[in-house]
Amino acid sequence: MTKSTRGARQPALEGIGDDKPRCRWCRRAIASTTGPGRPREFCSQACRQWDWVARQRARDLKLSEDQLVLTRSELNDLHDALYVLACAVQDVRRDLEANAKPTARELGDMLRWILDCADPLDSIRLRP
């Protein structure tokens, strides 16, 4: 895959599946820092704040730091987006099983289908 086809998404995906530092709240990759000072724990001030809010609410509700309270609608949105992506993966897998030698155009169509179905996940932000 060329760099141009991945565009701005590539940095957000870095760090998943490896041991690069990731934001403590949203799990997106954090650029490694060198030099003195503590390593960054958050990708943004917003994530630092949401993590703080989550810890405060967990304390208020006597939950552990690893437990969160989400709204049903946020959970439903996440499940819906994951289901759409899972269906797209199944579609493409079935297409590849039926066609062992897809053309570049067919592969492009499959990739676009998966990317289109993955797009809703990019906008989901879970809040405590």
Ligand SMILES: [Zn+2]
């Ligand atoms: Zn973050």
